[in-house]
Amino acid sequence: MSAGANAVIVRETLQGLLEALLAEGYRTLGPTLREDAIVYDDVTHVSELPAGWTDSQEAGHYHLQRREDDAWFGFNVGPHSWKRFLHPPLEPLWGARRNGDGFKITVPAPGPKLAFIGVRACELRAIAIQDRVFLGGRYSDDTYRARRISTFIVAVNCAQASGTCFCVSMGSGPKAAAGFDLSLTELLGADRATFLVEVGSEAGARMLQRIASRPPTEAELAAARAVLDRTAERMGRRLDTTRLRELLREQAEHPRWDGIAERCLACGNCTMVCPTCFCTSVEDHSSLEGTAAERVRAWDSCFTLDFSYLHGGSVRHSTRARYRHWLTHKLSYWIDQFGTGGCVGCGRCITWCPVGIDITEEATALRAPGRAKKQGDAS
Amino acid sequence: MDRRPRLAVWKFASCDGCQLSLLDCEDELLAVADALEIASFPEASSAVAAGPYDLSLVEGSITTAHDAERIREVRRQSRHLVTIGACATAGGVQALRNFASIGELVAAVYPSPQYIETLATSTPIAAHVAVDFELRGCPINKTQLLEVIGAFLAGRKPAVAAYSVCIECKRRGTVCVMVQGVPCLGPLTHAGCGALCPAYRRGCYGCYGPMETPNVPALAQRWQALGAPAKRFEHALRSFNAAAQGFQRE
Numbered sequence: 252m253s254a255g256a257n258a259v260i261v262r263e264t265l266q267g268l269l270e271a272l273l274a275e276g277y278r279t280l281g282p283t284l285r286e287d288a289i290v291y292d293d294v295t296h297v298s299e300l301p302a303g304w305t306d307s308q309e310a311g312h313y314h315l316q317r318r319e320d321d322a323w324f325g326f327n328v329g330p331h332s333w334k335r336f337l338h339p340p341l342e343p344l345w346g347a348r349r350n351g352d353g354f355k356i357t358v359p360a361p362g363p364k365l366a367f368i369g370v371r372a373c374e375l376r377a378i379a380i381q382d383r384v385f386l387g388g389r390y391s392d393d394t395y396r397a398r399r400i401s402t403f404i405v406a407v408n409c410a411q412a413s414g415t416c417f418c419v420s421m422g423s424g425p426k427a428a429a430g431f432d433l434s435l436t437e438l439l440g441a442d443r444a445t446f447l448v449e450v451g452s453e454a455g456a457r458m459l460q461r462i463a464s465r466p467p468t469e470a471e472l473a474a475a476r477a478v479l480d481r482t483a484e485r486m487g488r489r490l491d492t493t494r495l496r497e498l499l500r501e502q503a504e505h506p507r508w509d510g511i512a513e514r515c516l517a518c519g520n521c522t523m524v525c526p527t528c529f530c531t532s533v534e535d536h537s538s539l540e541g542t543a544a545e546r547v548r549a550w551d552s553c554f555t556l557d558f559s560y561l562h563g564g565s566v567r568h569s570t571r572a573r574y575r576h577w578l579t580h581k582l583s584y585w586i587d588q589f590g591t592g593g594c595v596g597c598g599r600c601i602t603w604c605p606v607g608i609d610i611t612e613e614a615t616a617l618r619a620p621g622r623a624k625k626q627g628d629a630s
Numbered sequence: 631m632d633r634r635p636r637l638a639v640w641k642f643a644s645c646d647g648c649q650l651s652l653l654d655c656e657d658e659l660l661a662v663a664d665a666l667e668i669a670s671f672p673e674a675s676s677a678v679a680a681g682p683y684d685l686s687l688v689e690g691s692i693t694t695a696h697d698a699e700r701i702r703e704v705r706r707q708s709r710h711l712v713t714i715g716a717c718a719t720a721g722g723v724q725a726l727r728n729f730a731s732i733g734e735l736v737a738a739v740y741p742s743p744q745y746i747e748t749l750a751t752s753t754p755i756a757a758h759v760a761v762d763f764e765l766r767g768c769p770i771n772k773t774q775l776l777e778v779i780g781a782f783l784a785g786r787k788p789a790v791a792a793y794s795v796c797i798e799c800k801r802r803g804t805v806c807v808m809v810q811g812v813p814c815l816g817p818l819t820h821a822g823c824g825a826l827c828p829a830y831r832r833g834c835y836g837c838y839g840p841m842e843t844p845n846v847p848a849l850a851q852r853w854q855a856l857g858a859p860a861k862r863f864e865h866a867l868r869s870f871n872a873a874a875q876g877f878q879r880e
Contacts, residue, residue, distance in 0.1 A: 286805040286831065311852070313809050330805045340801035516845045518817035519793060523800030534789040539661040539780050550801055555793040556842045570843060605796070605808045605817050606852045 252456045255449070258464035259471055262323065262437070262444040265368075266297045267462040268405070272366045277403060280336060281368030282329070287315055289329040291336070294368060301326060308413040308487070308598065311607025321444075324369055324437050327413035328597050332526035333367055333374055337398050338381060344394075344533070346545040361394070364401035370431065371409055372424030373416075373595040377526035378404075379430050383589050384529050403454060406431035410478045414487035415598030417611055421490065423595045425482040427451075433459060436475040447475040488598060490611045491618070492582075498618060499583040503575065505621030511613060512571035514606055519552035521600035521608075522577065527593050530558065553577050582614060635684035635783065638670035640704050642690025642697050643724055643752060647769040648715035649673050649689045655772050662776075665783055681707035685782055691717040691752045693724060698749070698758055705759040712778060713755045716768035716870040720839050723768075725752040725873035752873070763788065766820050768837040768870035774822055791821050792842040795834050798825035807833055813858040815866055818844040818877070836869060840876025850879070 252258065260268075272279050273295060281294035282301055289301050303321040306329065307314045318325050347354045370378075382399065385392040406427035409416075418424030427434040432455030435446040447467055450456045522528040532551035537544045551558050554573050559566040567573045585593030594610070601609045639649050653674060655662060662668075669679040686708035692698050705711055713719050721728065727735055732750040736743045755761055765778055774790055781788035791797070795816035799806065807828050808814040814833030816825070822838045846867075853863045867877045 287810055288805040290803070290805065311809055312811075313806075314811075330809075331803065335803060340803075513845075514848050516794070516817040516848055517843050518796040518841075520796045520800065520806065520817075523797060535786070536777065536789065537780050537784045537786070539658065539665045539776065539783060541665075541784060550797070552793070552797060555791070555797070557791065557793070570845065603806055603809055605806065605814070606848055 252450050252459060254451055254453075254456075256456070257467045257472065258448045258450075258459060259467045260446050260448055260462060260464045262446060263297065264462050264464070265323075265435075265446065268433075268458065269295060269297065269368070271458060271461045272403060276363060277366035278363040279366045279368060280333075282324070282326070284315075288313060289315070289326050291329075291331040291333065291367075297323070300324070300369075305411070306413065308415045308602045309607075310415065310601050310609045311604055313602050320439055322410065322437055322439055323444075324407045324435070325410060327409065327411065327416060328371055328374065328599060330524060330599070330603060332524065332597075332599065333370060333378060334381065334526050334528075336365055336367070337378065337402070338385070338395060338529060340550045342394065342548045344546045344548050346543065349542040361397050364403070365398065366403040366405070368405045369407045370404050370427070371407060371597075372427045373418045373421070373597040374526055375404070375406060375427055375430040376418075376421075376423035376595045377597070380527045380589070380591055380593065380595070381529060383591060384527075387589065403458070404431045404433075404451075406434035406451070408434060408436040408475070408479055409482045410437060412482050412485040412487055413598060413602075415601040415609075416486050416596065417488035417490050417598060418596040419483050419486050420488070420492060420611075421592065421594055421596035426479050431455070436478055438471060438474050438478070445471070447471055488596075488601070488609070488611045490594075490596065490614055492592075495614065495618075496583045496586050499579050499614075502617050502621055503579075505617055507613065507616045507619075507621065508571045508575050511574050511608065512569060514608055515570050515574050516606060517554045517570045517573060518605060519554040520603050520605060521610075522552040522554060523550060524599040524603040525581075526597060526599070527581075527595065528552075532558070553580075578610060578613060578617075581610070632667050634665065634667040636669040636679075636682075637666040638681065638683040638686045638704075638708065639673065640670075640686060640688045640690075641673070642688065642701065642718065642755070643693040644690030644715065644717040644722065646673060646689070648718075648767075649687065651714075651770050651772045651775055652687070655776060658776055662779065666779070682709065683707055684709045685779070686711045688713045688718050688755050689715055691721045691724060691754060692758055693749055693752045694747060695749060696747075701755060701758050710762045710782060711755075711759065712763045712765060712782075713761050714765045714770050714775065716766065716837065716839060717752075718755045719764040719766055719874075720871040721752040721754050721873040723870050723872070726868060727752055728873050729868070754873075765790065766838040767822050771822050771824065793821055794841045795819045795821050795823070795825050795828070795838070797821060798823070799828050802829065804829050807831060808852075808856075811856060813853045813856050813863075813866070815849070817841075818846060818849050836867065836871060836877070839871035839874045844876040846877065846879055 385395040409425040431451040581593040815836040816834035820838040
């Protein structure tokens with residue numbers, strides 16, 4: 252089978268796929284219940300999937316709910332993104348140990364290759380965006396590259412949209428279009444649940460051959476299309492992106508930024524949950540004896556004061572300047588920098604903002620004319 | 631002659647918990663004792679050597695005229711002075727007196743109040759003398775304490791961040807309790823504990839005091855929306871770091 256080919260598997264056959272991946276040395280990661288949420292963690296058996304659970308999401312709110320059916324993937328993206336595996340929150344870069352008159356450098360051994368189960372369309376787009384950030388330029392990130400090229404991706408097409416979803420506005424979903432090895436659409440038939448499988452790569456085709464599948468019927472293909480059509484119609488949020496890139500460049504003095512700064516906690520949650528935010532800081536640690544040192548890279552945020560600390564102080568001192576930087580980067584000059592937008596419409600920054608600040612609402616408000624820039628109007 | 635930097639540990643109004651964090655560094659204690667001459671640490675040894683000292687760790691707040699004088703002498707004897715814990719950096723839980731009348735409190739607590747000699751306020755060390763570094767927490771985190779000592783020995787800046795607890799929560803993969811309905815002080819609170827309480831599904835208690843740019847009114851409003859009225863929010867802020875400027879409600 253080649254890319255674009257379809258097949259149908261009985262739902263329980265997904266266990267065979269997990270076992271085939273484990274047999275090839277993959278660490279299999281997928282959605283599972285923890286801390287009253289659906290998070291991404293190690294999943295080696297389909298019984299660990301959140302069968303029969305869904306989530307209810309609004310600005311600053313996330314709650315689990317029981318479903319009326321037993322769908323395995325009947326929920327939307329949660330607090331975690333795949334970023335935490337491809338671009339880990341804390342990553343030792345290298346260590347050094349004193350050795351006579353010199354020192355010896357040690358580099359951490361790479362971890363096992365990863366298999367992601369249940370990657371949504373917006374998340375595929377986010378991974379593609381981070382690929383561009385880490386691998387696209389003149390200098391690429393070796394540890395990211397090593398993890399990324401060996402990762403096997405099983406996508407899942409969304410059968411519902413949450414209250415904070417807006418992938419349709421950002422052109423990133425709900426259908427998994429590219430960047431996967433296999434993609435699944437869960438079909439909850441009256442008598443038996445199945446997955447419609449789409450092959451996305453040669454590696455995906457090889458893996459599909461190791462489990463039992465059959466060709467799809469016309470009715471099954473139509474049912475899968477209907478699932479995606481229904482999801483696309485039910486987006487919880489909308490963002491008008493027409494001329495947004497150009498418009499935001501002109502809104503640096505809009506009064507709306509002051510209003511946001513009154514509500515914004517500058518806590519950094521939005522940047523941590525964003526699947527494309529990639530910023531880090533690098534810390535050096537030394538042992539008490541002065542014989543060993545370690546350099547660690549950690550997720551950082553443009554909402555911290557230290558992040559923009561240059562000689563003598565922080566460049567973006569006010570919360571207004573920091574939020575403005577984040578939103579404008581995400582929706583406007585990310586395009587200048589990387590050739591793609593920085594937002595995929597996953598809605599995480601809206602759901603996981605402790606005070607429920609909504610990027611779609613703010614971007615809409617910023618479309619309205621602001622005040623004219625006054626003389627000597629500092630940020 | 632011993633050329634190791636000389637360490638002294640001092641106690642003011644406090645519970646001793648922070649200086650005990652140094653003794654709690656069981657695996658690293660020998661390395662600390664190798665790298666530094668522990669010249670004065672009465673909690674650990676009655677053998678106290680005279681100053682001056684290269685590094686003084688100061689625990690506790692200033693609550694008496696005698697201590698206000700004593701801290702000046704400690705400063706004079708110390709090349710570097712680092713405060714450890716909420717008492718020394720913010721006045722501690724005993725700074726609740728700053729919001730009340732000391733005369734009434736003393737009368738309510740002691741049968742013979744005439745014998746009590748105390749100041750009307752509990753104030754941090756930095757209100758009295760210059761401080762080289764303030765390590766937050768109630769109690770302090772021993773990994774951060776070792777980082778501060780290691781940085782001092784290597785002559786570098788300690789890697790101690792002033793951002794919110796939220797960043798620590800997200801790094802460790804903890805699901806936000808506040809978005810799930812639990813009032814939490816994490817977005818206002820200085821990182822350092824490793825986001826301990828939310829990892830056990832509790833809201834943050836603010837033990838590390840205010841983060842670098844705390845937005846108190848915005849969080850107060852959210853607590854209210856979560857069913858925690860203004861009084862409860864105020865009580866939550868009035869604990870170990872009650873007198874910290876960043877936890878005031880204006």
